[in-house]
Amino acid sequence: MHILAFGEVMLRFTVADKMMLEQCDNLHMTTVGTGVNLLSSLSHFGYDTSILTVLPDNPIGKKAAADLRKLGISDKKIIYQGKSMGSFFVELGQGARPERVTYQDRLSSSFSQMSDKNYNFEKALAGVDIVHICGISLSLTEKTRSAALKLAKMAHEMKKIVCFDFNYRMSLNEDNTHETMKTRYQEMLSYVDTIFGSKRDLTDLLDYQETDEKKLYQQFCQDYQISFFAGSRRTFIDDKKYFEGFLFHHDKIYESSPKELNILDRIGSGDAFASGVITGLLEKWDFVDTLEFAIANSVLAQASMNDSPIFEKQDIFNYLDNKGTNDLIR
Amino acid sequence: MHILAFGEVMLRFTVADKMMLEQCDNLHMTTVGTGVNLLSSLSHFGYDTSILTVLPDNPIGKKAAADLRKLGISDKKIIYQGKSMGSFFVELGQGARPERVTYQDRLSSSFSQMSDKNYNFEKALAGVDIVHICGISLSLTEKTRSAALKLAKMAHEMKKIVCFDFNYRMSLNEDNTHETMKTRYQEMLSYVDTIFGSKRDLTDLLDYQETDEKKLYQQFCQDYQISFFAGSRRTFIDDKKYFEGFLFHHDKIYESSPKELNILDRIGSGDAFASGVITGLLEKWDFVDTLEFAIANSVLAQASMNDSPIFEKQDIFNYLDNKGTNDLIR
């Protein structure tokens, strides 16, 4: 089983020792991105993975590629061109002080400036079973949007399973009208089988009016011939935080139990959930088991540093078996 | 609006990685003090600030001044003289293990050994709207006490707003009688408008007998013609810790709601509260809003490393708007 992800690879700079940017000059650098996080997790679950992206042709790009290999992701399909990567700073949170993310420029990156004509999608898809595309590509530049759609279309036509993650960010689309974005997403949706998103994506971005959750998902999946629609959400009960997931398939909503969160680093929680769901679908697990697994993967990932989950299946099963009460493994 | 603080600047050495002194040789150094913490916060709220203090005329003093500038505090009024700064070690706590502070000598510092005659208070007060004085100066040396009182008197006569923080520490006054300390505080109180302290300061230090809280504050504010008397306190409900504040003004006690604490580093909690209250008074906010703001500033500061708060107003409003449940900002 080989999974290919297409998307932006970014540098993440985490301020050391839970300090804030103004307080500390020590950073911990990691190589991340929605595709990276997803493939890292899938690779640790035992699948072959590779990423289709563009990295700068300089020591930064080489460093990023080394990091991807370390996460278990093949770097054979990476294109080296240009000089820049998108990056962001992370200040970890504590209690009521939220984790804070500040982005540097993403639009001038090697990835954002790569024309769709310079990709060899056919070659990239050879031997691939599943393709994952992140919605961010629809927001960055005309070039990334065009490449993402082209790849999705081709993969769809080649009968690959196409996964898509809404990942809609208002802040990245201040210059685009609602209609523009809606149209882009609609085109993408016509090619995909498995979708990660939220109710809000359907109502706010795609303008669905339906208020009943089940009917809403039904209508959405019918309209675009989606096989699976899944998502995660966080809830607050008695000052405690919980994480839970749903999966819509064939007119039915499946739900995980809520699992308590004890957050060290929240970023990438959705990617961890998505890789868990994909794993369950690949393994043809019961849907609720799949969701339990996916939420557990995400809860563990949020209790860990960095975006990219590196848990093995057995780590997740251990967590589920002891309901998260174990505090020492030897 | 320009706020001047007079007081001791200290070096803080925090043991790394939540370890204890005997376990670890790595320290993180910061430049702190009641005045520093207060001005850092006020500076980040948008006010002009400067500190009147004495630093050693050597690389340590220069380092401290650079740190103060970084916090947004003007170093133009700093006097460089002598060789030493007071310092303390901090071992961060976890759960039932308390944070621990151990002081090194403070009495031989450049600040503690500076005669009041060597200050040019008149020049220091030029252009200043508010003066803040910390009660620690009444405890250190004859020289610091004399300087603090002289400055308070002069500022009062020049119709500046004088703020004062009790900050009474038994451990710093083992060689002084109760009466000596009481007299010093009484002289200071005759010059000040806005006071930070606790009920215990009034009963234990100033010997008030009144047990009804409101009447006590009424009597105190009347005796010394105090406009505002404010303080914060921590409470414990069901093994959880909360932080809350009060403000007494014109015969009325105003109170904040209690806010849950999740402590990373507790030191400076009172200073964060005080800077919040001063901001509310400067902005002429509703008194309860002022307390909510001040307590929120302190709760966030206690969830952060180091003494000196660096939150902007918007950070506090965000916390208040989402009731502290937000765990990610991007």
Next chain:
Amino acid sequence: MHILAFGEVMLRFTVADKMMLEQCDNLHMTTVGTGVNLLSSLSHFGYDTSILTVLPDNPIGKKAAADLRKLGISDKKIIYQGKSMGSFFVELGQGARPERVTYQDRLSSSFSQMSDKNYNFEKALAGVDIVHICGISLSLTEKTRSAALKLAKMAHEMKKIVCFDFNYRMSLNEDNTHETMKTRYQEMLSYVDTIFGSKRDLTDLLDYQETDEKKLYQQFCQDYQISFFAGSRRTFIDDKKYFEGFLFHHDKIYESSPKELNILDRIGSGDAFASGVITGLLEKWDFVDTLEFAIANSVLAQASMNDSPIFEKQDIFNYLDNKGTNDLIR
């Protein structure tokens, strides 16, 4: 009062910043072991301590000895021979993500390869009041088992107080039959006065059938003429973790109140409890006070980095006095 511990000294490598092994190349090294942890705590409670062990005759062995001295343990009885120490990696946990321990080879270490004939036990016991032996020695090699039993026998005959800690680890005994291990423990038990273990040690390892806890302990202590049998356990109530202890003596079970856990680093919790119990017995404290002290020592140790507790008696009393609610000492 001089306490001697016999046992393995290990190197512990803790991955920095709560990261996992695959995420981080920075390690913090400490020198640990059941005997080390126990003596470190007893040394900080004011007793003379020394360790009887074997360290490699090279810079690693010298480093370990320096660490032991730093913990307050005399290195005068250490034998330097061979080239290797057992070691393990620690990945700290957070919330539902458990702390994880991975051992490297322990059987080829200088300690595991030391023949009992090369020890001078008589000399090692001179001036010693209490001897502590850890059950791990019964599992490692024929040599360590033989040495442990020989030392216990001799100390018993010389009327020293002999303490023993079951510390039975299935994973270390995959090649031994149940009967083999039972016989070894039985021989050891015939020499000892004070035992640390759990109900499960009696039922699973020693094959006791009795289900009533009190009768079980009674029978056990009678069979082997044990003066004190003590143990600790963790419980979970409403998603919270607690730690509590028991002591069986003269037909009676004494129990501590449960104390809430907020874990930074769990390893060594049993050793911290044992050193607390030994202290209470040495000081002839009330048995419940002894357990309260021992559990408090362990709760504080679990809220601290590293295995070896370094709290002084007063630290424990402070915790007990304020019921763990104090969050700042200055």
Next chain:
Amino acid sequence: MHILAFGEVMLRFTVADKMMLEQCDNLHMTTVGTGVNLLSSLSHFGYDTSILTVLPDNPIGKKAAADLRKLGISDKKIIYQGKSMGSFFVELGQGARPERVTYQDRLSSSFSQMSDKNYNFEKALAGVDIVHICGISLSLTEKTRSAALKLAKMAHEMKKIVCFDFNYRMSLNEDNTHETMKTRYQEMLSYVDTIFGSKRDLTDLLDYQETDEKKLYQQFCQDYQISFFAGSRRTFIDDKKYFEGFLFHHDKIYESSPKELNILDRIGSGDAFASGVITGLLEKWDFVDTLEFAIANSVLAQASMNDSPIFEKQDIFNYLDNKGTNDLIR
């Protein structure tokens, strides 16, 4: 004496422990730039300094401003707008392994995207004696070029001393013709008094043909009415590296003695030299003394971490007095 610098402020990420990017995830972040380095040094020599630049209106921009204040540079003239700063990575060198700099995108930064119309140059120049402009602004964007020229012209007309640093980088101008760049520099040169550059700048960029060094400088200074033309260079004798400087003024070349280099971090060597020269000119020192001072400042800066020199005048005099042989100051 107040010196204003106009130019780009950048984030520098230095890989820790002399490692290379692929080897290490720990970075040390500093806030740098030609103007920053120059003002940092001048500020530590006792002059008032401020920077005119654009920083992003987010936590990164605030962090950079805090760093500038720490270096002694006033942040009062900084404009906060946009979202991004230019950045570069530094891998320190050792022996024959050169220090390596890799730039991330600079053209989309807040500074590069700021239109000259949004600056209030008149206000920025109020109270300023000297203006420093870095040649990099002529290469970045049409906007920065336009702003730099406008500022230079206005300052020149207001009779301020205008300093300019060639800082010509081929790599930043791959899309510009030689003539384009020459014209831009020529316009700038018509406004300036004091120039930092090299012989190669005159021959390669400005197309001077003269080979005699003195005549070349004479002609150049005459053509553009330059008062002072200064530069530094490194030489290699017997495998040792030396640093030396020259100053051309009124038909005469002055030269420093060469000083041995022992490099820890080379970046910023030219800025350290320039600030030394400016200081000598301000203080009206003998020209050779000025060069000795400037080269010494740069040699010390190259023996220190980071770009921005923080030596005081006395540090430089000490170095010159003992000819660099002193290895301990207490």
Next chain:
Amino acid sequence: MHILAFGEVMLRFTVADKMMLEQCDNLHMTTVGTGVNLLSSLSHFGYDTSILTVLPDNPIGKKAAADLRKLGISDKKIIYQGKSMGSFFVELGQGARPERVTYQDRLSSSFSQMSDKNYNFEKALAGVDIVHICGISLSLTEKTRSAALKLAKMAHEMKKIVCFDFNYRMSLNEDNTHETMKTRYQEMLSYVDTIFGSKRDLTDLLDYQETDEKKLYQQFCQDYQISFFAGSRRTFIDDKKYFEGFLFHHDKIYESSPKELNILDRIGSGDAFASGVITGLLEKWDFVDTLEFAIANSVLAQASMNDSPIFEKQDIFNYLDNKGTNDLIR
């Protein structure tokens, strides 16, 4: 071109900040070994590489595999079995204080305990052009010796190029007679084409009596039908250290010029040389050019942290072009 290396993978623990083991608890961990170092360098020169080794089936083994992937080495042929890896500590040197290496147990490692019967050598050799075997395998255990010889024989019979590195260590063979070791090496030599070693290996281990260097190499290469015999050595002239190499082929000795050393971390210098030589042979470069390249690779590697070189061809050419005088690349 695919190069396979067979050999031990080890953990290296470097004491931080040039401190000694007794001084510092902070370690930097890397995954190393002769085969690892060689493949890392070859991978960065653009060749496909994979390692045949055994790693523990636990988080340490997974961490090591991740590190290998990061270095560009395929982990597809790694066998996971057992629990332990060999390890060593490194204390970096400075001036006259030598770098110091202290080994922990290597004989109980997963690699040392793997029987030759459990390898599938045929499968491992599929698609491989060159096999590299390190002499250490002849010293560790009967199992590693047997596996190394079996693999060499099979590769030789399959007409693969077999490279071998003497790497003879007295300290690893204290229990073996001279004749035993000589016989083992002689068998190995009968299978190999390219050898890395020194004159001393021939005289001391293989008992050659010839004193003329050229004749000695001639005789040796004839006896075992060796195509290439290469080696490096360090020399001292006027208190300076130099590194130089030789290559013997077809009755002729080729030599590099000596290159000055400025050592940051010396370990792996021979492996860097070997990978340079292999590269030159693969590329069919002139032999002296090959040696210049190989020595340059090693000189740069010794000026870098850690064992495994990560320079690209262009980095080496840059060094050679500017004779090591360049101290900044941007």
Next chain:
Amino acid sequence: MHILAFGEVMLRFTVADKMMLEQCDNLHMTTVGTGVNLLSSLSHFGYDTSILTVLPDNPIGKKAAADLRKLGISDKKIIYQGKSMGSFFVELGQGARPERVTYQDRLSSSFSQMSDKNYNFEKALAGVDIVHICGISLSLTEKTRSAALKLAKMAHEMKKIVCFDFNYRMSLNEDNTHETMKTRYQEMLSYVDTIFGSKRDLTDLLDYQETDEKKLYQQFCQDYQISFFAGSRRTFIDDKKYFEGFLFHHDKIYESSPKELNILDRIGSGDAFASGVITGLLEKWDFVDTLEFAIANSVLAQASMNDSPIFEKQDIFNYLDNKGTNDLIR
């Protein structure tokens, strides 16, 4: 052989990563002092050592005592009293940038404030063979001077060997006249056998006029009945630094060869020399061998971090055997 040192124990804060104080907030803390450094080295040479000093009765004092034990120094004679320790900051140097030491207050420390009446010198001297006293005690306070002289007198009367180190620092004696200091030293000298100092100590402090070095030492040793007078000095030849030592005994000057310095951290070079000389005298080595050993110890110490040497005899012999050219030990 038991050596007791009397003197001040200080905290040393070293700025990390060769940065300067203004550049970096990360410090590495060590426990140092002339007596500490000397005993650390002697302890690593195999002698029993203990220190007579006063440490604060708080976590800082406990930390310092733990550090001393780690260095191999007995803490049994330490007195815990007061609250403060002297401290200093160290900025490491590089090339022409000198290492810089900045002291914080030393006069208010527990040691400086301890009255001679509170020491039990008789008990402290029991079992001691050699007493070392540092000249700093004659400069600090009336109390330390009085204690040092009383101890020297008593040790002299008890026929112990008394060693003394001039360690005269102008900066510590700005308030004392030349005559005062001379008288203090003269009294001390009347009790001592072995002295460490320089020619300048005799001419500048003790007013000797003799210019011939041999006659000067002769006269000095006769006047005070000194057995051994030894000292070290640094010389500069061709831009290289060397270290060398002399020993005067029975009318003869013995000298070491000069040894090249490659400094990482210079502080404590004199203490390393002194401990080497004491070792040679104790072992009754040839005087030149003694000096070679002492200079080698100091050269290695200056090539290491921190003040306190931790080399074993064999380390020094290795250095001497290979004339400092070895750069790897395994």
